Amino acid sequence: xxxxLLFICLIFTLxxxxxxxxxxxxxxxxxHGAIDGxxxxxxxxxxxxxxxxxxxxxxYRGRCAVGCPGFQSDYALTMEVSGQxxxxxxxxQLSSIKPHTKYVICFWxxxxxxxxxxxxxxxxxxxVDQMFRYNPMHWCRYSAILDSEEMxxxxxxSFLAKGGIGPFKFWIDRIELYEGESPIGQNCxxxxxxxxxxxxxxxxxxxxxxxxxxxxxxxxHRPQEIQxxxxxxxxxxxxxxxxxxxxxxxxxxxxxxxxxxxxxxKVEIEKILMEGxxxxxxxxxxxxxxxxxxxxTDYVVPVGVRDHWKGSLxxxxxxxxxxxxxxxxxxxxxxxxxxxxKWDRGQQPRKRLNLEVITIPEAGSSKNLVLISEVQMQAGDxxxxxxEDFLRIGLNGIGHMDLRxxxxxxxxKIGKFRQMGLRYFTxxxxxxxxxxxxxDAKAMDLNGQRTGKGGWCLSxxxxxxxxxxxxxxxxxESGVNFLAFxxxxxxxxxxxxxxxxxxxxxxxxxxxxxxxxxxxMKEGWNGDQRYKILWKDFSLWHYGRTAQAMKHxxxxxxxxxxxxxxxxxxxxxxxxxxxxxxxxxxxxxxxxIRQTYMNWASSSFGGSPKKVGDxxxxxxxxxxxxxxxxxxxxxxxxxxxxxxxxxDPYSQMKYQILEAMMAPHFAGYLMYAGxxxxxxxxxYMAEANALMVRFEEIVLKGKAIKPIEINQWSGVxxxxxxxxxxxxxxxxxxxxxIDTIVRFSxxxxxxQTLIDAESGEKIIPISGIYHVKIKAERARxxxxxxx
Numbered sequence: 001x002x003x004x005l006l007f008i009c010l011i012f013t014l015x016x017x018x019x020x021x022x023x024x025x026x027x028x029x030x031x032h033g034a035i036d037g038x039x040x041x042x043x044x045x046x047x048x049x050x051x052x053x054x055x056x057x058x059x060y061r062g063r064c065a066v067g068c069p070g071f072q073s074d075y076a077l078t079m080e081v082s083g084q085x086x087x088x089x090x091x092x093q094l095s096s097i098k099p100h101t102k103y104v105i106c107f108w109x110x111x112x113x114x115x116x117x118x119x120x121x122x123x124x125x126x127x128v129d130q131m132f133r134y135n136p137m138h139w140c141r142y143s144a145i146l147d148s149e150e151m152x153x154x155x156x157x158s159f160l161a162k163g164g165i166g167p168f169k170f171w172i173d174r175i176e177l178y179e180g181e182s183p184i185g186q187n188c189x190x191x192x193x194x195x196x197x198x199x200x201x202x203x204x205x206x207x208x209x210x211x212x213x214x215x216x217x218x219x220x221h222r223p224q225e226i227q228x229x230x231x232x233x234x235x236x237x238x239x240x241x242x243x244x245x246x247x248x249x250x251x252x253x254x255x256x257x258x259x260x261x262x263x264x265x266k267v268e269i270e271k272i273l274m275e276g277x278x279x280x281x282x283x284x285x286x287x288x289x290x291x292x293x294x295x296x297t298d299y300v301v302p303v304g305v306r307d308h309w310k311g312s313l314x315x316x317x318x319x320x321x322x323x324x325x326x327x328x329x330x331x332x333x334x335x336x337x338x339x340x341x342k343w344d345r346g347q348q349p350r351k352r353l354n355l356e357v358i359t360i361p362e363a364g365s366s367k368n369l370v371l372i373s374e375v376q377m378q379a380g381d382x383x384x385x386x387x388e389d390f391l392r393i394g395l396n397g398i399g400h401m402d403l404r405x406x407x408x409x410x411x412x413k414i415g416k417f418r419q420m421g422l423r424y425f426t427x428x429x430x431x432x433x434x435x436x437x438x439x440d441a442k443a444m445d446l447n448g449q450r451t452g453k454g455g456w457c458l459s460x461x462x463x464x465x466x467x468x469x470x471x472x473x474x475x476x477e478s479g480v481n482f483l484a485f486x487x488x489x490x491x492x493x494x495x496x497x498x499x500x501x502x503x504x505x506x507x508x509x510x511x512x513x514x515x516x517x518x519x520x521m522k523e524g525w526n527g528d529q530r531y532k533i534l535w536k537d538f539s540l541w542h543y544g545r546t547a548q549a550m551k552h553x554x555x556x557x558x559x560x561x562x563x564x565x566x567x568x569x570x571x572x573x574x575x576x577x578x579x580x581x582x583x584x585x586x587x588x589x590x591x592x593i594r595q596t597y598m599n600w601a602s603s604s605f606g607g608s609p610k611k612v613g614d615x616x617x618x619x620x621x622x623x624x625x626x627x628x629x630x631x632x633x634x635x636x637x638x639x640x641x642x643x644x645x646x647x648d649p650y651s652q653m654k655y656q657i658l659e660a661m662m663a664p665h666f667a668g669y670l671m672y673a674g675x676x677x678x679x680x681x682x683x684y685m686a687e688a689n690a691l692m693v694r695f696e697e698i699v700l701k702g703k704a705i706k707p708i709e710i711n712q713w714s715g716v717x718x719x720x721x722x723x724x725x726x727x728x729x730x731x732x733x734x735x736x737x738i739d740t741i742v743r744f745s746x747x748x749x750x751x752q753t754l755i756d757a758e759s760g761e762k763i764i765p766i767s768g769i770y771h772v773k774i775k776a777e778r779a780r781x782x783x784x785x786x787x
Contacts, residue, residue: 038349039185041094041103042157045175047075062088062161067171071108071139072197072353076173079161082112088170091158094177097122099152104183104303106143110171115164117172121157122148139171139197143183143303182216182300189215189226189341190348194320196650199337199353200679201328204360205389206239207679208376211322212246213286213341216298223343225287228322233335234278236355239325241267242378243284246299246321259321259675261378262286263404274338282324320675323377328357360683363394363690365421368700370591370631370667371689372397372424372482374674378404380413387417393682394689397424397482400674407478414479424568426482426670427475431546433457434489436464443493446518454492458546459501469550473557481567483554484593484633484670485547488573490539494518501545505538509581537582540575544585547571551588570670572633574619583626592628593670594619596660597635608732609652609779610715613659617707617717620664629667632660636677650680655730655779657688662717662728664704691757691781698726698786705748716744724785727754731774740774754782 043057047070050056055066055077063080070076079088097103109117109128116129128142157177161170178185193199194210201207213228232238244259268283301319335355340348373395379386380401390398398417403409414425433441433456441460442452450457472483494517503514512530520531547569555565570593571586596605596612605611612634620627634656660669671677671685692699702719709715713733719726727749731740745768754763754770763770763782772780 039178039188041096041177041179042175043092043094045107045177046070046073047077047173047175048073050075058090058092060088060090062086064088064090065169067169069197070171070173072193072351073173076171077159078172079159079170081161081164081170082167088161089158090172091156093154093156095154097148097151097153097155098179099148099150101148101179102145102181103148104143104145104178104181105157105176106141106178106183107175108139108141108173110139110169112164112166112168112170115168115170116162117170118160118162119157120160121177122146122151122155139173141307143307145181145303181303183303183306184214184216184300187217187221188346188348189213189217189228189343191228191230191322191339191341191351193339193351193353195678195680197353198356200358200683201236201326201355202358202360202679202683203328203331205392205679205682206325206327206383206385208379208677209324209326210320210377210675210678211324211339212319213321214300215341216300221345222288223345225285225343227342228284228286229340229342230282230324231272231274231279231338232282232324232326233337233355234280235328235330235333235335235357236337237327237329238269238280238282239327239384240382241282241284241325242323242376242382243267243286244321244377246319248299257319259319259377261402261404284322320377323382323675325376325379325382328355330357331359333357358679358683360392360679361686361690362392363686364693365391366394366396366668366689366693366696368667369692369696370397370424371395371669371692372399372426372631373671373677373685374398374400374426375402376677377675378402379674387420387422389682391421393686394693395685396422397426397670398422399426399482399484399670400428407474410475410480411478418479424482425480426484426570427480428486429472429475429483430486431456431458431488431543432465432468432472432550433460433546434468436460436462436468438462438464441465443491444495444498446494446522448494450495454494455489456491457493457495457498458491458542459493459495459497469553472550472554476554476558476567477561477563481564482570483567484570485572485589488540488543488571488575490575491542492535492539494521498542501542502535502538505541506534509541509579509584510534533578537577537579540577540582541585543575544583544588547588548585570631571628580622580624580626583623586626586628589628591631591667592620592623592665593631593633595633595672596656597633597672608713609655609659610713610730610732612656613662613715613717613728614707616660616663617704620704627665630660630663630665631668631670632663633670633672634660635672636674636681650678650684651778653681654684654688655732657685658691658728658779658781659717659730661688661692661699662704662707662719662726666699666704694757695726695783695786697721698724698783702726705746708744708746710742710744714740714742716742716746718746718748720748722785725749725783726757727782727784728779729770729772729774729782730779732778742772742774743769744772745769749784752784754784757781757783 044055047055065078066075067078068075077090081088111131119126159172180186184190191211191213194212199209243262243265245262247260248257266285270281272279272281336352337355338350338352340350380403439450440462441456441464442450443454443457445451445453506512506514517535558565568590569588570591571589572593572595616632698719698721702721705718707715707717714731717728729742731742751765
């Protein structure tokens with residue numbers, strides 16, 4: 001851990017304090033030969049061609065420099081304006097511009113707090129100031145479509161730095177301009193490493209390397225196949241390759257995307273030499289497929305979706321279409337690898353990244369925590385030591401294995417994994433009356449018609465219910481023992497059976513007499529308004545009663561077949577309610593697995609692990625005595641999203657787990673979207689799990705004290721169990737290794753000495769005030785009275 005952090009700190013130091021070029025005024029463009037950027041009209045747009053330390057074909061004024069590293073590259077343009085009177089600006093000249101033609105401009109950028117980049121192109125000024133909150137060390141992407149209007153031939157593109165506070169710079173890299181509306185150009189393909197600036201491998205566990213590909217070809221240019229190529233050093237052992245076909249629906253829109261596994265494309269391995277060093281080439285031959293309207297022939301994420309700041313889960317989900325499983329043969333080192341797409345008439349320029357070898361600690365095993373993760377792309381088939389890897393990082397549950405062989409393969413796999421020590425095997429389900437092709441399953445409206453406007457009828461037990469329940473029974477018979485209930489949907493049904501249950505709900509929870517909801521829910525009803533509130537509460541209560549019926553039927557089915565009837569239910573999505581007693585019926589749910597996706601941009605979490613912790617604490621407190629054991633559904637660094645929606649792809653994994661751990665009734669977590677889990681995520685997951693295993697008794701049985709709010713991004717959480725306890729101190733105001741001090745006091749600590757659970761540092765209060773230094777680790781777990 002410490003060696004890894006030292007490496008990260010070194011990189012951050014290089015970024016923050018890299019020397020600047022000499023400041024010079026705008027000068028005439030130097031003469032250089034043509035630079036072949038393919039279809040990209042921006043010369044040297046990836047800033048990889050330098051002359052005397054300056055980027056070829058670029059001019060500047062003000063405090064500008066070439067910084068390193070760039071976004072998945074060696075170099076980038078930087079600008080500084082802090083404390084400077086003179087504006088900072090980079091500029092280059094474009095050629096062959098056509099009038100009245102649409103172009104796509106794309107680039108990656110980083111901004112200081114309150115910074116803004118102005119892009120001047122075709123006489124227009126684009127203002128770029130969106131950051132995910134703010135994090136100057138994080139790269140984001142901007143894309144836009146512009147009309148050239150009267151511009152023709154040569155013109156300039158300029159990037160100006162505006163505003164910004166603090167010592168951080170403006171960064172720009174991977175600048176692209178393409179004719180048309182495709183952000184990757186025309187009649188081409190692109191392979192993209194889907195994580196961050198460095199890929200990680202380990203000798204300890206099999207490491208996933210996730211990629212995504214995009215392509216677009218006119219009918220006359222369509223190749224028979226596209227080759228997606230990754231060239232890896234001999235220090236790495238190739239295990240397997242998973243491929244998927246990206247699909248979307250509808251064909252003319254972007255409501256949802258997903259990956260359909262591809263078992264037909266061929267994968268070849270060949271040994272090669274690169275600059276005298278042994279490498280091997282992984283070559284995936286993906287054939288063109290026509291005829292399936294849900295199967296994209298072309299797949300390019302369009303402008304307006306590829307950098308979607310609102311964070312629509314459906315619009316940018318399922319983007320990984322290729323995942324290599326590899327293992328390091330060595331225990332340390334850093335090695336370059338290369339990747340690109342190739343087709344019969346062209347080839348993507350070869351991209352270069354580094355593989356960093358890291359160690360993954362053994363986290364130990366928990367006796368009572370529920371620690372579940374979904375798997376990477378097709379890992380159930382492609383990773384031969386999946387169970388060993390999960391156990392090493394402290395997990396005891398596994399979900400969504402995406403096996404090719406169906407129920408029999410799943411049964412065999414789960415049987416083997418259970419013998420090895422895994423205990424929980426999850427599957428996503430929903431209320432059995434949802435999404436049923438039966439008119440009687442639709443909610444009845446106020447006029448007595450089953451229109452479905454109010455959702456689904458939770459009293460329905462017809463053929464659709466039976467069909468769904470039979471599917472769930474098959475999963476349980478295959479060894480699945482944890483059913484995770486997906487998004488709950490409001491169900492407002494006015495049928496007689498639902499009305500009778502509402503009357504029962506009133507008798508159990510209130511002293512109010514029954515009134516037909518068809519009366520009080522009509523517009524203009526002026527009676528006791530408490531009935532309307534209770535009608536909404538009833539939806540959650542009825543949801544719980546329906547789950548009880550499902551669990552009873554499933555358990556009886558298992559027992560009838562002589563199987564273990566111990567199954568677990570988890571509720572991930574809560575219907576709105578006013579009175580906590582609405583949750584009284586949720587006894588079928590063993591766990592509250594509420595969805596807590598910190599990197600979903602439009603959520604209230606804002607990328608802050610602290611807000612994740614706040615939300616979980618408040619939700620458990622709101623439920624009071626009806627709170628279920630909490631095993632929150634968390635998400636990896638990138639979740640579904642483009643990198644623009646993640647602050648730190650790795651360390652946030654550890655922070656969010658520790659924040660969740662301090663909530664009342666904590667019992668574990670479920671890590672969702674396994675296909676987006678990188679080795680860096682797994683490393684930090686292991687570190688968090690090791691801490692939870694070490695302090696398991698306090699984590700499970702300790703009383704959660706009301707958090708101490710320092711500010712919006714900083715707080716203190718305390719859990720006590722008798723004379724011992726845990727204290728989590730955090731400051732997420734910046735992810736950079738900037739020293740801050742969190743000062744606080746608490747009567748619950750009795751001025752005891754706090755000990756850092758990882759470093760062993762002792763923190764003694766001074767006049768009742770604790771002074772906790774926050775450095776590279778933005779959250780520190782302290783303990784007292786234990787160990």
